[in-house]
Amino acid sequence: MPALANKLYFNYGGQGPLPDPSLAAIIQCWRQIQHLGPFSGEVWPLIERTTGPLRQRLARWFGVAAHRVAFTENVTSGCVLPLWGLPWQQGQELLLSDCEHPGVVAACRELARREGLGLAVLPVKDLRGATAELDAAMLERLDQVLTPRTRLVVLSHLLWNTGQVMPIAAVAERLRLQANQPWLLVDGAQSLGSLPLAEEGAANAAAAADIYACTGHKWCCGPEGLGAVALSERLLGEGQPTLIGWRSLSHEGSAGSGFHGDARRYEVATSCIPLMAGLNQSLQLLDAEGDGPRRLERIRAGSRQLWQGLRRLPGVRTLLELPPSAGLVSFSTAANPELVVRALGDQGIWLRSLEDPHCLRACTHLTTTEAEINQLLEALERLGGPN
Amino acid sequence: MPALANKLYFNYGGQGPLPDPSLAAIIQCWRQIQHLGPFSGEVWPLIERTTGPLRQRLARWFGVAAHRVAFTENVTSGCVLPLWGLPWQQGQELLLSDCEHPGVVAACRELARREGLGLAVLPVKDLRGATAELDAAMLERLDQVLTPRTRLVVLSHLLWNTGQVMPIAAVAERLRLQANQPWLLVDGAQSLGSLPLAEEGAANAAAAADIYACTGHKWCCGPEGLGAVALSERLLGEGQPTLIGWRSLSHEGSAGSGFHGDARRYEVATSCIPLMAGLNQSLQLLDAEGDGPRRLERIRAGSRQLWQGLRRLPGVRTLLELPPSAGLVSFSTAANPELVVRALGDQGIWLRSLEDPHCLRACTHLTTTEAEINQLLEALERLGGPN
Numbered sequence: 001m002p003a004l005a006n007k008l009y010f011n012y013g014g015q016g017p018l019p020d021p022s023l024a025a026i027i028q029c030w031r032q033i034q035h036l037g038p039f040s041g042e043v044w045p046l047i048e049r050t051t052g053p054l055r056q057r058l059a060r061w062f063g064v065a066a067h068r069v070a071f072t073e074n075v076t077s078g079c080v081l082p083l084w085g086l087p088w089q090q091g092q093e094l095l096l097s098d099c100e101h102p103g104v105v106a107a108c109r110e111l112a113r114r115e116g117l118g119l120a121v122l123p124v125k126d127l128r129g130a131t132a133e134l135d136a137a138m139l140e141r142l143d144q145v146l147t148p149r150t151r152l153v154v155l156s157h158l159l160w161n162t163g164q165v166m167p168i169a170a171v172a173e174r175l176r177l178q179a180n181q182p183w184l185l186v187d188g189a190q191s192l193g194s195l196p197l198a199e200e201g202a203a204n205a206a207a208a209a210d211i212y213a214c215t216g217h218k219w220c221c222g223p224e225g226l227g228a229v230a231l232s233e234r235l236l237g238e239g240q241p242t243l244i245g246w247r248s249l250s251h252e253g254s255a256g257s258g259f260h261g262d263a264r265r266y267e268v269a270t271s272c273i274p275l276m277a278g279l280n281q282s283l284q285l286l287d288a289e290g291d292g293p294r295r296l297e298r299i300r301a302g303s304r305q306l307w308q309g310l311r312r313l314p315g316v317r318t319l320l321e322l323p324p325s326a327g328l329v330s331f332s333t334a335a336n337p338e339l340v341v342r343a344l345g346d347q348g349i350w351l352r353s354l355e356d357p358h359c360l361r362a363c364t365h366l367t368t369t370e371a372e373i374n375q376l377l378e379a380l381e382r383l384g385g386p387n
Numbered sequence: 388m389p390a391l392a393n394k395l396y397f398n399y400g401g402q403g404p405l406p407d408p409s410l411a412a413i414i415q416c417w418r419q420i421q422h423l424g425p426f427s428g429e430v431w432p433l434i435e436r437t438t439g440p441l442r443q444r445l446a447r448w449f450g451v452a453a454h455r456v457a458f459t460e461n462v463t464s465g466c467v468l469p470l471w472g473l474p475w476q477q478g479q480e481l482l483l484s485d486c487e488h489p490g491v492v493a494a495c496r497e498l499a500r501r502e503g504l505g506l507a508v509l510p511v512k513d514l515r516g517a518t519a520e521l522d523a524a525m526l527e528r529l530d531q532v533l534t535p536r537t538r539l540v541v542l543s544h545l546l547w548n549t550g551q552v553m554p555i556a557a558v559a560e561r562l563r564l565q566a567n568q569p570w571l572l573v574d575g576a577q578s579l580g581s582l583p584l585a586e587e588g589a590a591n592a593a594a595a596a597d598i599y600a601c602t603g604h605k606w607c608c609g610p611e612g613l614g615a616v617a618l619s620e621r622l623l624g625e626g627q628p629t630l631i632g633w634r635s636l637s638h639e640g641s642a643g644s645g646f647h648g649d650a651r652r653y654e655v656a657t658s659c660i661p662l663m664a665g666l667n668q669s670l671q672l673l674d675a676e677g678d679g680p681r682r683l684e685r686i687r688a689g690s691r692q693l694w695q696g697l698r699r700l701p702g703v704r705t706l707l708e709l710p711p712s713a714g715l716v717s718f719s720t721a722a723n724p725e726l727v728v729r730a731l732g733d734q735g736i737w738l739r740s741l742e743d744p745h746c747l748r749a750c751t752h753l754t755t756t757e758a759e760i761n762q763l764l765e766a767l768e769r770l771g772g773p774n
Contacts, residue, residue, distance in 0.1 A: 003421040014426030015657075023417055030410055030610075034390040038604075038611070039401030039739070041732040073460050076632030076656035084471070084629065103632035103656055105642035110631055217425075217657060223417075224425070225612065225659025242471065243630065244497055245463030245490035253742040255492035269463035269490055270402075270604060272612025272659055345428040352426065355640040 001221075001367065008349040008372050010362035013160060013190055013328055016221035017367070022281040026223060029277035047273055054280040055228075061283070061292075062206040062230040063198020067262035070229050071271065075189040077243075078213030078229030080107045081266050083152075084242040086183060086235070090116035092151035095182070097122045097166075099159040104187055108154060120145055122155065125357070128162055128320045135167040139174055146174075152183045157205055157212075158190040161354050161361070162319050163303075163328030165195065168205035183235070185211040192228075193219030193283075194299060194326050194365075196292025210235045219327070219365065220286065222279035225272060231263050245269030289366055299327040302364030302373060309377040315384050319359060332359040333384055340383060349379055388608075388754065395736040395759050397749035400547060400577055400715055403608035404754070409668040413610060416664035434660055441667040442615075448670070448679075449593040449617040450585020454649035457616050458658065462576040464630075465600030465616030467494045468653050470539075471629040473570060473622070477503035479538035482569070484509045484553075486546040491574055495541060507532055509542065512744070515549055515707045522554040526561055533562075539570045544592055544599075545577040548741050548748070549706050550690075550715030552582065555592035570622070572598040579615075580606030580670075581686060581713050581752075583679025597622045606714070606752065607673065609666035612659060618650050632656030676753055686714040689751030689760060696764040702771050706746060719746040720771055727770060736766055 003009060003017030029050060036042040051071070059066040072078040094108050098121050112119050122145050127134050142153075153175060157168050168186055175182045186205065191197065192214035197206040206212040210232040216222030231239075241248045241259055247267040251257035259265040289295055304323040310316045315334040333340060337353035337360045344351060351362040362376060390396060390404030416437060423429040438458070446453040459465040481495050485508050499506050509532050514521050529540075540562060544555050555573055562569045573592065578584065579601035584593040593599040597619040603609030618626075628635045628646055634654040638644035646652040676682055691710040697703045702721040720727060724740035724747045731738060738749040749763060 001421075002418065003425055006422065007424055007427070009424060009427075011424070011426035017425060018417065018421055023414070023421075026417075027410070027414060030405065030413075031389065034388075034405055034410075035393065037394055037396060037398070037737050038390055038404060039398035040394070040396075040737040041729065073658060074632065074656040077630055080630050080632075100642070101633070102636060102640060102642040102644060106636055106644065106646075107631035110627060110629075114627075215657065223659060224657050225662070240497060240501075242497075243464055243467050244494035245461065245467075246488070249489060249493055253489060255487070255489040255743075257489060257493065259493075269461040270602065270611050271460060272610060272662060275612070275659060342428065350424050350427040 004367055006348065008375055010351040010364070010376065012219055012363040012365045013361065014218070014352055015224060016218050016365070018223060018278070019221060019282060019285055021285065022222065022278040025281040026274045026278040029274040033273065050273055050276050054276045057280060057283055058228045061192065061197060062212065063204045064207050064230045068231050068236070070231065070263035070266040072213065072227045072229050073225055073271065074227050075187060075213050075215045076103050078227050079104050079185060079187055079211060081242050082211045082229065082231060082235060082239055083107070083111065083185060085240040087238060088115040088117060088151070091118070091149060093118040093120050093147060093149040094152045094154065095120045095122050095145060095150050096154040097124045097156065099125050099156060099161055100154055101160060101187060101189065104154060118149065120150070122153065124159065124166065125162060128164055130322055131165070131325060134164065135170060138167060139170060142171060142174060146178060148180060150182045151180065152185060154185045154187070156187040156190065158195060158326050158328065160190050160328070161330060161357060163324045163326060163330050164320065165325040169208045172208035183210045185209065186213070188212050188214040189218060190328060193221070193286060194296065196296055206230045216279040216282065220279065220282050222282040223275045226275040226279050229266065231266065236261070236263065241265045243268045295366060296326065298366050299364060300324065302368045303327050303329050305370060306362060306364055306373045306376070309373065313377065313381055313384060316380065319357065327364045328361060329364065330354065330359050330361045333380065335383065343383055344379055347379055349376055391754055393735065395762055397738040397751070397763065399606055399750040399752045400748065401605070401739055402611060403605050403752070405610060405665070406608060406669060406672055408672065409609065409665040412668040413661045413665035416661040420660065437660055437663050441663045444667060444670055445615045448579065448584060449599065450591045451594050451617045455618050455623070457618065457650035457653040459600065459614045459616050460612055460658065461614050462574060462600050462602045463490050465614050466491050466572060466574055466598060468629050469598045469616065469618060469622060469626055470494070470498060470572060472627040474625060475502040475504060475538070478505070478536060480505040480507050480534060480536040481539045481541065482507045482509050482532060482537050483541040484511045484543065486512050486543060486548055487541055488547060488574060488576065491541060505536065509540065511546065511553065512549060515551055517709055518552070518712060521551065522557060525554060526557060529558060529561060533565060535567060537569045538567065539572060541572045541574070543574040543577065545582060545713050545715065547577050547715070548717060548744060550711045550713065550717050551707065552712040556595045559595035570597045572596065573600070575599050575601040576605060577715065580608070580673060581683065583683055593617045603666040603669070607666065607669050609669040610662045613662040613666050616653065618653065623648070623650065628652045630655045682753060683713065685753050686751060687711065689755045690714050690716050692757060693749060693751055693760050693763070696760065700764065700768055700771060703767065706744065714751045715748060716751065717741065717746050717748045720767065722770065730770055731766055734766055736763055
């Protein structure tokens with residue numbers, strides 16, 4: 001991973017580094033397409049060999065059947081395209097957690113404006129404790145804000161700011177008990193590649209949501225510009241596609257065609273096929289590192305080390321009160337977060353600041369070493385020092 | 388262009404070949420991003436240096452100010468995203484030409500279903516004559532089908548099936564005379580990179596339309612998965628974005644943010660930046676071949692040679708009655724089009740079949756040689772022969 005060779009990198013939650021074998025797979029796919037002819041009878045089998053296995057692999061990761069997986073350009077399109085196609089009625093309410101990404105929030109606001117829907121807030125930002133207690137508290141909060149008008153709940157699986165994991169499967173179960181069966185949209189931007197989604201015996205978040213939208217370019221270390229969304233059978237039955245192109249149609253050559261019955265109805269038109277070869281290679285590399293729970297254990301070993309080290313530094317406060325359940329570690333120091341980002345960047349150490357809560361965030365992944373975490377801690381200590 | 392080294396390629400209207408320097412630019416951009424850090428303070432200037440000049444260059448090609456240009460993943464998203472954000476009223480009518488691409492037609496159908504709009508047809512498929520006469524006939528047709536309820540006209544600049552050029556600027560002028568000022572959506576899938584859009588003195592189609600959607604992967608010979616749309620000032624003022632992500636927001640970090648005032652409000656979220664380096668390189672290579680009118684002249688020299696040759700073959704009928712105005716040459720032979728495509732493909736000659744009209748289509752671009760056209764004609768003659 002050339003991106004890790006010349007710096008200390010803690011921004012996996014922003015964008016993961018692209019491994020050399022993945023870039024090589026991308027380039028090779030492009031060369032093959034050119035060799036066969038970009039629009040020729042001979043290229044379609046290659047495209048099928050590139051998209052098919054990736055869809056299968058993502059389905060395995062999600063723990064859903066492959067016909068429930070659609071490719072998207074990014075998390076946003078995975079969240080919003082199915083959303084715009086749900087049947088809405090004026091007066092219904094969208095319930096959004098207070099830790100959702102600004103893009104998704106803005107899209108829900110616009111949807112509410114157009115369809116005459118209400119907006120309500122599910123507060124989760126302050127939930128930063130032990131998993132079991134937190135899950136109970138979270139479900140209690142949900143019960144308090146759900147109304148008979150709630151038609152959609154928007155919740156991230158792994159909160160991008162506090163780093164707390166949300167009990168998605170339990171939330172889904174709760175929603176199914178509601179008379180009006182609200183839809184569940186899960187922003188999985190931080191979870192695919194970091195949290196196990198489809199392990200045997202565990203509650204499966206991706207399978208439980210109606211819309212579970214992810215990207216390949218963060219924790220999966222795939223190329224930017226390619227994501228995927230898992231959709232529920234109910235959504236496939238009741239939702240209509242929005243951004244419609246030839247890939248949405250069951251018979252692409254005909255204007256009279258109906259939509260694909262499966263998740264492909266949410267795919268649009270020409271995308272960059274070589275990116276799929278790259279993502280598949282990145283997922284393969286992750287698969288080779290062990291199954292999801294084993295990988296998460298390693299990610300957590302790093303985030304725990306960082307979290308513990310941060311708590312020993314004077315003036316530093318971690319957002320979470322217990323070691324993180326995944327690889328996101330948010331914290332504040334006495335200094336302005338943006339100044340800290342810049343000062344560390346000058347030393348070749350990359351983390352990011354967040355606006356709300358206004359703080360710093362460092363991520364640890366499988367590739368993060370103990371020594372790198374120590375170097376980050378030392379650099380932070382120097383910044384906070386008397387000089 | 389490796390794609391042209393081992394075959395006779397006539398599918399530029401499907402996907403253009405990617406020149407080696409463009410693939411090299413893509414790879415270099417990826418390596419630079421990794422070197423600087425994919426999410427680091429040092430990568431933003433590189434991203435700005437990659438997106439900024441491409442937006443400027445596309446604006447020059449379109450003949451509009453750069454703030455009117457948005458990047459899209461493909462033609463469909465360029466057509467449909469702004470469309471979904473226009474203010475509609477039940478009972479208004481969408482007027483679509485009978486030569487629009489199935490994807491756009493299906494999107495308009497779905498929009499009509501959701502918003503209670505009517506659909507009407509503007510017949511242009513049979514207009515296949517001399518430019519001046521055709522333009523007059525086309526405007527007459529338009530007058531006949533426009534009603535006070537018409538709120539949008541959808542028309543391709545260069546018809547993907549017959550290869551006829553539509554008088555977009557004249558249509559736009561006609562629509563401005565209507566009391567209800569219908570919007571004009573132009574599918575420019577076949578025009579960017581083949582027709583000059585912004586030459587001095589000429590009527591500017593891209594500037595005249597409200598939505599002029601293009602892709603980089605056909606006649607521009609850029610990578611697949613990147614397009615652009617030029618939007619009118621009126622649309623920027625009255626339209627709302629649909630697929631909303633962090634790139635749509637003027638202040639991306641804040642959920643309370645408004646949308647960008649310029650065309651970026653129609654951009655969504657993370658895209659593949661290296662593709663932009665590739666498209667910019669491809670456009671630069673085209674720029675080096677001469678200005679738009681000069682390039683079109685060369686494209687037409689090839690399509691004329693092909694058109695004339697086809698008309699000399701027994702049993703072959705060209706769709707156009709005069710030499711093509713651009714590089715698309717549609718024709719039928721005595722044999723089934725799909726069988727012809729396969730038979731020629733077996734010989735390493737690639738063209739495509741169309742469903743409506745059911746026929747064959749071969750494209751000539753700057754890279755098409757006289758000898759290649761002769762080889763295609765000979766192969767067609769052999770297929771039609773007595774054996």
